[in-house]
Amino acid sequence: MESSSNGTFHLRRTRRKRIGMILAGVLFLATILGIVVLVTLLVDVAMQSRAWLDMQFLNSLPSRFADQAGIKPALYGSLWLMGLTALISVPLGVASAVYLEEYARDGWFLQLIQINIANLAGVPSVVYGILGLALFVRFAALGQSLLAGALTLSLLILPIIIISTQEALRSLPTGLRESAYALGATRWQVIWSHVLPNAAPGIFTGVILALSRAIGETAPLILIGALTFVPFLPQSAMDQFTALPIQIFNWTARPQDEFRGLAAAAIVVLMILLFAMNLSAILLRDYFERQTAGE
Amino acid sequence: MSTESPPTSTAPESAAAEDRATARPADDLTQQVYDSPKELAIKYALGACALVSVFTTLGIAAVLVIESIPFFQEVALTEFFGSAEWTPQFSEKHFGIWALLSGTILVTVISAVVALPIGLASAIYISEYAADGVRRVLKPGLELLAGVPTVVYGYFALTFVTPLLQAVVPGLGVYNALSAGIVVGIMIVPMVASLSEDALQAVPDSLSGAAYALGATKFETVLRVNVPAAFSGIMASFILAVSRAIGETMIVTLAAGASPKMTLDPTQSIQTMTAFIVQVSKGDTPQGTIVYQSIFAVGLVLFLITLAMNIFATRITQRYQEKY
Numbered sequence: 001m002e003s004s005s006n007g008t009f010h011l012r013r014t015r016r017k018r019i020g021m022i023l024a025g026v027l028f029l030a031t032i033l034g035i036v037v038l039v040t041l042l043v044d045v046a047m048q049s050r051a052w053l054d055m056q057f058l059n060s061l062p063s064r065f066a067d068q069a070g071i072k073p074a075l076y077g078s079l080w081l082m083g084l085t086a087l088i089s090v091p092l093g094v095a096s097a098v099y100l101e102e103y104a105r106d107g108w109f110l111q112l113i114q115i116n117i118a119n120l121a122g123v124p125s126v127v128y129g130i131l132g133l134a135l136f137v138r139f140a141a142l143g144q145s146l147l148a149g150a151l152t153l154s155l156l157i158l159p160i161i162i163i164s165t166q167e168a169l170r171s172l173p174t175g176l177r178e179s180a181y182a183l184g185a186t187r188w189q190v191i192w193s194h195v196l197p198n199a200a201p202g203i204f205t206g207v208i209l210a211l212s213r214a215i216g217e218t219a220p221l222i223l224i225g226a227l228t229f230v231p232f233l234p235q236s237a238m239d240q241f242t243a244l245p246i247q248i249f250n251w252t253a254r255p256q257d258e259f260r261g262l263a264a265a266a267i268v269v270l271m272i273l274l275f276a277m278n279l280s281a282i283l284l285r286d287y288f289e290r291q292t293a294g295e
Numbered sequence: 296m297s298t299e300s301p302p303t304s305t306a307p308e309s310a311a312a313e314d315r316a317t318a319r320p321a322d323d324l325t326q327q328v329y330d331s332p333k334e335l336a337i338k339y340a341l342g343a344c345a346l347v348s349v350f351t352t353l354g355i356a357a358v359l360v361i362e363s364i365p366f367f368q369e370v371a372l373t374e375f376f377g378s379a380e381w382t383p384q385f386s387e388k389h390f391g392i393w394a395l396l397s398g399t400i401l402v403t404v405i406s407a408v409v410a411l412p413i414g415l416a417s418a419i420y421i422s423e424y425a426a427d428g429v430r431r432v433l434k435p436g437l438e439l440l441a442g443v444p445t446v447v448y449g450y451f452a453l454t455f456v457t458p459l460l461q462a463v464v465p466g467l468g469v470y471n472a473l474s475a476g477i478v479v480g481i482m483i484v485p486m487v488a489s490l491s492e493d494a495l496q497a498v499p500d501s502l503s504g505a506a507y508a509l510g511a512t513k514f515e516t517v518l519r520v521n522v523p524a525a526f527s528g529i530m531a532s533f534i535l536a537v538s539r540a541i542g543e544t545m546i547v548t549l550a551a552g553a554s555p556k557m558t559l560d561p562t563q564s565i566q567t568m569t570a571f572i573v574q575v576s577k578g579d580t581p582q583g584t585i586v587y588q589s590i591f592a593v594g595l596v597l598f599l600i601t602l603a604m605n606i607f608a609t610r611i612t613q614r615y616q617e618k619y
Contacts, residue, residue, distance in 0.1 A: 001471050013510075013512075016512050016514075016515065018511055019514065020512045020514030020515065021514075023514050024424055024513070024514060025419075026416070027416045027417075027419055027420040027424065028420055028424070030412070030413045030416035030417060030420070031416060031420040031421065031425075031433060031488075032433075033413055033418040034413065034417060034436065034440050034481070034485065034488070035433070035436045035437075035440075037440070037481050038439060038440045038443070040435065041443070041447070041448075041451050041455070042453075044451070044454075044455050045447070045451075047558045048454070058503055065597055067578055082369075091344075092344050092347055094346060095340070095344035096341070096344045096345040096346070096347065098341055099338075099341035099342050099344060099345040100345055103338055103341060103342065104342075104345070112349075113345060113349060113604070114368050115609065116348055116349055116352050116502055118605070118609060119352070119602060119605050119606065119609075120348060120351060120352060121545050122535065122539070122602075122604075122605040123343065123355065123542070123598065123601060123602070124368075124539075124540070124541070124542025124543070124544065124569065124597060124601055124602060125544065126540070126542065126544045126569050126572055126573065126594070126597070127355060127359075127597060127598050128355075128602075129353075129572075129576070130358060130359065130590065130594045131351075131354055131355050131358050132573070133576070134352055134358040134362060134591075135358060145528070153514050156349065157353050158348060158351070159348065162348065164319065169602065186334055187329065187334060187338075188331055188333070188337045209442075212442060213442075215444075216443075216444025216445070216446070216447070217443075217444070218444065218445065218446040219445075219544040219545055219548075219573060222573055222576055222577050223572070223573070223576045225576070227577045245444055245446045245545075247517075248446050248447070248450065249449070249548075249549070250444050252446070252449060252450045252453060252454070252549055253549060260450075260454055263450055264450070264454075267447050267450060270444065270447070271447070274442060274444070278439070278442065289498070
């Protein structure tokens with residue numbers, strides 16, 4: 001099929017190269033489209049929030065009147081939720097991952113758990129909300145409390161923590177474990193003194209990313225009934241609560257422009273919180289990496 | 296939960312076969328140190344934690360099935376799966392899942408049309424073209440896009456994308472499937488991009504090297520060699536992303552409306568399965584009513600669909616994965 005003439009070959013080659021360059025340009029445009037949308041979203045939200053975002057907004061209770069409304073209970077609720085969720089999900093997730101990586105023997109049972117965890121990561125968050133409603137709110141009679149919310153969110157992010165911790169454990173060199181065994185350490189001593197400290201950067205990064213997923217979740221909290229009007233700060237894990245995403249949803253769903261502005265202001269607060277968490281994950285990883293490199 | 300014996304115990308055991316007298320202290324060592332009550336307790340405690348994930352799945356399945364039984368005692372399966380009328384708020388109630396399912400399908404198709412080409416293009420660009428410096432900007436950018444909470448996307452769809460579309464599409468209502476579908480698509484782009492990129496990265500360089508040696512240009516190599524070689528991984532990323540779109544809740548609740556109907560018109564207001572579940576649970580629907588019970592039946596359908604897609608995606612990667 002190819003022409004035997006050298007001239008034609010060069011001609012077609014130039015054309016083919018040009019087509020390739022153009023299509024590569026198209027690929028590039030498609031790629032930066034995502035970034036463009038992200039920037040548009042952030043700029044739009046920042047513009048909309050300008051008139052509303054001030055100290056009074058951070059310090060006030062929610063209100064029917066837009067100019068008096070604030071996010072104090074929502075902010076406290078989100079921080080409570082994050083703390084409780086971390087307390088429940090981190091030990092559980094890391095322990096699961098340690099068992100699966102360091103103890104469990106290869107076989108059908110491990111396979112089953114592994115497939116199960118991968119599938120759980122794909123279950124829609126609203127389904128976790130249904131589980132939380134039936135299991136924690138009603139069956140365990142925790143009501144619409146912070147604890148019920150935190151337990152629901154913990155189950156939601158558990159697969160993420162397990163998977164990222166497993167990856168962190170797997171990336172460690174086997175020599176690390178063998179050297180500790182060679183000195184007569186027991187299995188748990190090896191894990192506690194060698195495996196976990198060295199896997200810490202990876203584990204921390206995964207945990208922070210999982211928690212930032214939890215703090216932005218809305219649907220499960222609506223399902224467990226956190227959409228009620230809460231004009232007070234939570235005092236204990238058994239208190240009713242509201243959270244930032246819930247407040248954002250509430251204000252966005254109202255038709256008045258003032259409340260849209262409030263929603264934008266609450267989004268700015270939530271996004272700042274999320275960026276701070278992501279940044280600390282990156283810094284933490286850097287810090288640990290430099291420490292291990294320095295040893 | 297079978298025990299793996301401690302690595303050090305193999306040598307003493309083979310020694311035990313030769314000389315029982317010297318083996319005894321080693322056995323004691325194994326029993327007292329490696330299999331000491333403390334070590335065993337730790338092992339079983341960790342194992343119990345690992346079982347939580349299994350019980351989560353069982354819990355989800357049990358809750359959805361048990362709580363939908365009362366619903367299906369009142370609503371015949373033939374009506375549930377055979378009708379396209381969903382009117383739980385009316386005095387004459389109809390529960391035909393197709394009204395909600397078609398809403399979900401409409402939004403999902405729109406999101407797939409947006410996300411699959413853009414996601415795949417991003418994956419190809421980042422994996423095959425981008426210089427290191429560009430990659431270092433693009434990848435975190437996409438990760439940030441993936442980290443935006445869905446309620447924020449919902450706000451964006453309702454207050455930014457819909458007005459923008461209304462300028463282009465005449466007569467577009469405040470709530471419509473188009474705006475929600477586009478934004479759900481944007482939400483799943485990072486997922487398609489990162490999973491497809493992993494698949495493309497796994498293709499060995501020797502394949503593209505061979506294509507270059509035959510005189511192919513860079514773009515021809517990428518399109519005819521790298522992408523087909525990573526096909527199973529790319530398909531899996533598509534399926535997982537679509538499954539995510541089906542389960543997406545806040546964007547469709549805020550931007551797609553609350554009118555369950557069977558339509559293919561993307562400018563219409565519709566309701567998805569997920570949006571219906573939220574609508575019922577945010578209202579004051581009393582427990583024990585048929586409307587309240589219906590969220591479990593809808594949840595069960597949603598769970599089964601996404602589960603089937605996730606299992607299918609895993610199957611594809613396992614079965615059709617090229618081993619290099």
